[in-house]
Amino acid sequence: MVFCVCIYLYGEFILNEAFTYKPLPGKERGKKSFFAVLRTKASLFAGPDHLLSVFNSSYSEDYRRFYFKDIQAIIISRTSEQAKWNAIYGGICLALLLAAYMTGEYWAAAFIAFAAIFLVKLALNWLRGPTCVCRIYTAASRTELPSLARLKNAIKTLDIIKPLIERSQGRLSGEEIKAKMGHVTEETS
Amino acid sequence: MVNLETHRVLYDDIALAIAIIPALFIWVTIITAPISIYLSLRHWKSPTSIIPRTKIRFIIAIMLSVVQIAAWFFVFAYIYTGNLF
Numbered sequence: 001m002v003f004c005v006c007i008y009l010y011g012e013f014i015l016n017e018a019f020t021y022k023p024l025p026g027k028e029r030g031k032k033s034f035f036a037v038l039r040t041k042a043s044l045f046a047g048p049d050h051l052l053s054v055f056n057s058s059y060s061e062d063y064r065r066f067y068f069k070d071i072q073a074i075i076i077s078r079t080s081e082q083a084k085w086n087a088i089y090g091g092i093c094l095a096l097l098l099a100a101y102m103t104g105e106y107w108a109a110a111f112i113a114f115a116a117i118f119l120v121k122l123a124l125n126w127l128r129g130p131t132c133v134c135r136i137y138t139a140a141s142r143t144e145l146p147s148l149a150r151l152k153n154a155i156k157t158l159d160i161i162k163p164l165i166e167r168s169q170g171r172l173s174g175e176e177i178k179a180k181m182g183h184v185t186e187e188t189s
Numbered sequence: 190m191v192n193l194e195t196h197r198v199l200y201d202d203i204a205l206a207i208a209i210i211p212a213l214f215i216w217v218t219i220i221t222a223p224i225s226i227y228l229s230l231r232h233w234k235s236p237t238s239i240i241p242r243t244k245i246r247f248i249i250a251i252m253l254s255v256v257q258i259a260a261w262f263f264v265f266a267y268i269y270t271g272n273l274f
Contacts, residue, residue, distance in 0.1 A: 023240070052239065058206075059203050061197050063197075063239060
């Protein structure tokens with residue numbers, strides 16, 4: 001029975017190897033709605049000719065496609081979310097340690113245990129690096145990619161998808177970029 | 190062919206959740222175990238996620254549900270006969 005299951009899963013694995021979507025770095029909570037905050041996960045995949053943004057809400061998935069030929073810009077802006085959450089976790093941790101110090105021996109253990117949970121969360125948040133907002137621009141839309149909420153994941157993803165976009169749209173030389181930028185500045189002034 | 194689907198239901202996750210979560214409340218599994226098996230078999234060939242995924246969730250759901258049903262069988266056998274075998 002176990003042998004049959006192993007053979008079946010190996011077959012599934014081989015089939016999936018031929019599949020076209022490759023996972024990209026970054027998996028974060030997608031903030032689709034207030035009640036879905038705790039269980040919605042956002043992730044990003046690279047397809048043959050498009051990016052696939054996936055919102056997984058445990059029992060269903062929503063998809064959004066961005067074709068490489070349609071992408072006009074990907075803008076990454078650094079945010080202060082990491083510092084904010086570090087302050088929140090650190091504050092709660094300190095408050096709990098203070099409470100443990102002020103209360104008796106019986107309650108101190110419970111407060112220290114809770115403080116340890118927040119200390120771990122603080123460490124994880126610190127280790128995951130600075131936060132950012134990544135927006136993808138097409139002619140028709142400007143969409144935030146919640147899966148790329150950490151700067152290092154956003155940069156890694158950009159390194160992966162940049163050649164794919166260039167393969168689809170072609171590559172501009174330095175002179176061409178300068179010429180086009182000059183044209184834009186003339187138009188705006 | 191271009192796939193333009195924007196939403197899919199993950200029946201494998203539903204079947205697995207129905208097999209695992211009610212096990213915490215024990216008594217509910219008498220109803221949920223057959224439901225989980227039904228969902229797994231009914232949606233075995235239904236499309237799940239667009240991204241790469243195996244049928245491992247369906248397999249685990251069926252295995253857990255079979256174990257739960259077997260446990261209930263032994264419980265009822267013990268109640269009515271006074272011994273397990």
